Amino acid sequence: MERIYYRATAGESVPAGPLKADIHAEIAIIGAGFAGLATALGLVERGRHDIAILEAQQVGHGASGRNGGFVFGGYSLGETQLVRQQGPARAREMYRLTLDAVQLIKHRCRHYRINCDLNSAGIVLADWFGDRRRMRQKQDFMNRVLGCRWEWLNQPELRGRIRSARYHGGLLEPDAAHFHPLKYARGIASRLASSGVRLFQDSPALNITGRQGAFRITTPNGSVSAEQVVIAGGGYLHGLEARTSRAILPIATYVMVTEPLGSRLTEFLNCEHAVYDTRFAFDYYRPLPDTRVLWGGRISVRDPGPAVIEKWLRRDLARVFPELAGVAVDHVWSGLMGYPLHKMPIVHPLQPGLWTCIGFGGHGVAPTTAIGELTAAAIADGDQRYRWFDDYRLPPAWSGLGRAGAQISYWGLQTLDWFRDRRRFQ
Numbered sequence: 001m002e003r004i005y006y007r008a009t010a011g012e013s014v015p016a017g018p019l020k021a022d023i024h025a026e027i028a029i030i031g032a033g034f035a036g037l038a039t040a041l042g043l044v045e046r047g048r049h050d051i052a053i054l055e056a057q058q059v060g061h062g063a064s065g066r067n068g069g070f071v072f073g074g075y076s077l078g079e080t081q082l083v084r085q086q087g088p089a090r091a092r093e094m095y096r097l098t099l100d101a102v103q104l105i106k107h108r109c110r111h112y113r114i115n116c117d118l119n120s121a122g123i124v125l126a127d128w129f130g131d132r133r134r135m136r137q138k139q140d141f142m143n144r145v146l147g148c149r150w151e152w153l154n155q156p157e158l159r160g161r162i163r164s165a166r167y168h169g170g171l172l173e174p175d176a177a178h179f180h181p182l183k184y185a186r187g188i189a190s191r192l193a194s195s196g197v198r199l200f201q202d203s204p205a206l207n208i209t210g211r212q213g214a215f216r217i218t219t220p221n222g223s224v225s226a227e228q229v230v231i232a233g234g235g236y237l238h239g240l241e242a243r244t245s246r247a248i249l250p251i252a253t254y255v256m257v258t259e260p261l262g263s264r265l266t267e268f269l270n271c272e273h274a275v276y277d278t279r280f281a282f283d284y285y286r287p288l289p290d291t292r293v294l295w296g297g298r299i300s301v302r303d304p305g306p307a308v309i310e311k312w313l314r315r316d317l318a319r320v321f322p323e324l325a326g327v328a329v330d331h332v333w334s335g336l337m338g339y340p341l342h343k344m345p346i347v348h349p350l351q352p353g354l355w356t357c358i359g360f361g362g363h364g365v366a367p368t369t370a371i372g373e374l375t376a377a378a379i380a381d382g383d384q385r386y387r388w389f390d391d392y393r394l395p396p397a398w399s400g401l402g403r404a405g406a407q408i409s410y411w412g413l414q415t416l417d418w419f420r421d422r423r424r425f426q
């Protein structure tokens with residue numbers, strides 16, 4: 001059985017029951033993950049309140065209530081590919097949306113008094129391979145081309161903070177943050193409820209019919225008629241709107257949380273940064289306020305179950321911090337990331353008034369806020385910036401081999417990591 005740390009520590013759940021009537025709303029949103037919630041809040045902040053949100057389970061049930069909590073710029077598509085595909089000027093604008101989203105999330109935490117353990121200590125990219133030249137190139141690319149301000153950490157500086165012999169130097173993204181994602185999701189949902197937004201939990205959307213101005217969404221015990229609809233079901237869509245569902249591949253990734261380490265924590269993490277590394281198949285981890293370490297990594301297309309996940313992640317943890325090999329693990333879970341083939345969010349309307357806000361993959365905390373803003377601005381004000389994402393419309397369906405392909409490509413990337421790692425020791 002999954003033991004999700006966030007659920008055990010988020011406090012009160014959101015008090016919203018299922019839809020049991022036929023109602024009307026100007027805008028209906030399907031999914032109460034970060035994408036749906038950010039779109040709704042963007043609409044409310046632009047004066048639109050006649051909104052109904054349908055959530056199949058509970059607020060934050062999906063990736064948004066299970067993720068690593070890293071709040072940083074960028075998309076699932078890597079930044080060099082983004083620049084190659086869009087050119088430097090447009091790529092910089094698109095990347096800027098996510099940097100602004102990081103600041104907007106921080107602002108919303110303050111403004112709406114959302115207590116979600118927000119920690120603004122920044123995020124470190126740790127150099128696994130000892131490739132100083134590549135790290136310098138990366139820093140230069142991020143700062144000069146994309147307008148970031150990543151700081152150089154040499155080896156002694158890094159090891160003073162992250163006490164592992166595994167790493168060489170690192171790059172610090174000081175404007176980034178980490179937080180308790182489920183507390184954040186619930187905080188936004190409460191804010192929406194107090195603004196008059198109607199939220200229904202345990203209310204899966206079963207189908208969508210109609211056209212702009214007259215859509216109808218059916219749930220098991222009621223329906224919503226709406227002028228506009230936003231589909232924001234992440235990797236949990238499971239068949240709703242066939243074309244969209246087929247274009248999104250749900251891929252699982254894993255997280256565990258150790259027992260509280262007390263004063264021992266600083267023997268390993270003498271800082272409050274969240275950390276990931278330069279491998280394709282990287283680890284990601286961060287200290288929690290109660291001195292536990294949250295540790296994540298790996299992907300898989302099958303469900304191996306908590307015991308196997310714990311074994312995998314423990315092994316990864318011990319490679320970085322061998323002294324923690326025997327630490328007790330109190331929480332283990334998995335979550336689904338929704339990947340389109342092009343690895344970019346899909347924000348283009350399927351038909352007038354039927355929007356998608358989907359496809360964030362494994363890098364979605366800030367991008368969901370960025371794209372939620374674009375979607376809200378398009379609906380409320382006719383803002384056309386969503387068209388920056390025109391190249392990333394609904395891609396072709398994943399074939400039956402999609403899952404296998406994703407797994408094989410991950411194993412391939414792991415193998416490349418292994419070769420680079422081996423070269424380092426030769």
Ligand SMILES: Cc1cc2nc3c(=O)[nH]c(=O)nc-3n(C[C@H](O)[C@H](O)[C@H](O)COP(=O)(O)OP(=O)(O)OC[C@H]3O[C@@H](n4cnc5c(N)ncnc54)[C@H](O)[C@@H]3O)c2cc1C
Nearest residue numbers: 031033035056062063064067068070205233234335364365
């Ligand atoms: C384990 C893990 C770690 C991650 N770590 C990070 C990280 O540290 N930083 C980062 O930037 N990104 C991270 N990600 C990715 C990030 O969490 C996601 O990209 C993001 O949360 C996606 O948000 P979403 O709203 O699109 O989808 P979700 O959060 O999955 O929400 C979709 C919601 O829609 C609901 N839904 C689906 N179908 C229906 C329907 N028919 N009717 C009604 N409701 C429906 C679901 O129940 C769900 O609640 C991680 C992902 C995972 C799984």
